[in-house]
Amino acid sequence: MKCTIIPEKCIACGLCQLAAPEVFDYTDDGIVRFIHTDSLHQEVTEKLQSGVTTAYKKCPTRAILME
Ligand code: SF4
Structure with a gap:
């Protein structure tokens, strides 16, 4: 997944970052x-996909995309 x-x-x-602290920083x-x-x-x-998917769903401005 990208x-x-x-x-x-x-x-x-x-x-x-709350959803995927291993991936996102500021x-x-x-x-x-x-x-x-x-x-x-x-x-x-694969190990980080769950957290990133949660971040994708929770981002209020759709600043995170998944494909
Ligand atoms: S707006 Fe989206 S990308 Fe920015 S900090 Fe919030 S969840 Fe993360």
């Missing part, structure tokens, strides 16, 4: 980024 983030849509609510302004890469796209291992 996850994409759209920082321009992020409102810094913090929900995604800039100093609280805007979403991935922990391990500056890329806006990341392959998600």
Whole structure:
């Protein structure tokens, strides 16, 4: 599964890191980024899919996409 983030849509609510702390991090302004890469796209291992799916569902602005 591939996850994409759209920082321009992020409102810094913090929900995604609660759901998947191994995947999501924030800039100093609280805007979403991935922990391990500056890329806006990341392959998600099977182990982390549940948390990322929860983040995808909870993100209020659809700043997280899955494909
Ligand atoms: S859940 Fe969505 S709006 Fe909230 S911090 Fe994460 S990406 Fe940003």
